[in-house]
Amino acid sequence: MDQAEAEAIVASRPWWYHRFEIFPGVVTPGVYDPSGTLSELGLPQDMTGMTVLEIGPADGYFTKMLTARGASVTAVDYAAKDFYGFADMERLAGRKFRFIRANVYELDTLPIEPFDVVICLGVLYHLPDPCRALWSLRRYAKGAFILETLVSRKHEDEPFAEYLPGDSNNQDFTNFWAPNPLCCDRMLADAGFVVESQWINESRGMFRCAVHPEEWASKKMRVAYDYLTV
Helix, strand or coil: HHHHHHHHHCCCCCCCCCCCCEEEEEECCCCCCCCCHHHHHHHCCCCCCCEEEEECCCHHHHHHHHEEEECEEEEECCCCCCCCCHHHEEEEEEECCEEEEHHHHHHHCCCCCCCEEEEEEHHHHHHCCHHHHHHHHCCCCCEEEEEEEEEECCCCCCCEEECCCCCCCCCCCCCEECHHHHHHHHHHHHHEEEEEEEECCEEEEEEEEECCHHHHHHHHHHHHHHHHCC
């Protein structure tokens, strides 16, 4: 494939989310440059032998970049791979990546095992039940868990989540909740994670977590979800 053909493939899509070099010399016209977030993840440059679960890959930037570092990446999205630019990213990369179409709440029905790293970037605020999503992800994180999300900066002396009615946030009806940083911390703790570091700016937050080694750490979520589904 030459550059002109690659440019034609990129131009054929009406909208891109990620802005990145998808083919040598060809950059997608996305609305979001994810390179800064990639740097903030703090993951090693050499990830050979590591397994990664990515929730919500969209156009596939992180899948592509972490695979290039040697990681074995499984991308899970509720939308088909051609809904966003993931399928075109594969075509331009000249290879297939492991992609599973599924809802984050359905992970326990998938043929997957726990991963060394789980990343959930720009997804949590799109979910009507963020606690259930964190609990679902907890079961598949055996090492690091990294959450990046929209955050509210209101009532920061208490765990608070702001509901986003209708399409009030960026005219996007898929947005549901903006938890403040303390709320994120408390939800993660109740799901059985330990927040080891965090990065917060005006409207976004990233939480780098480890899995709590004790079963009692996730008792709240077990009562809420496991006991209701057995």
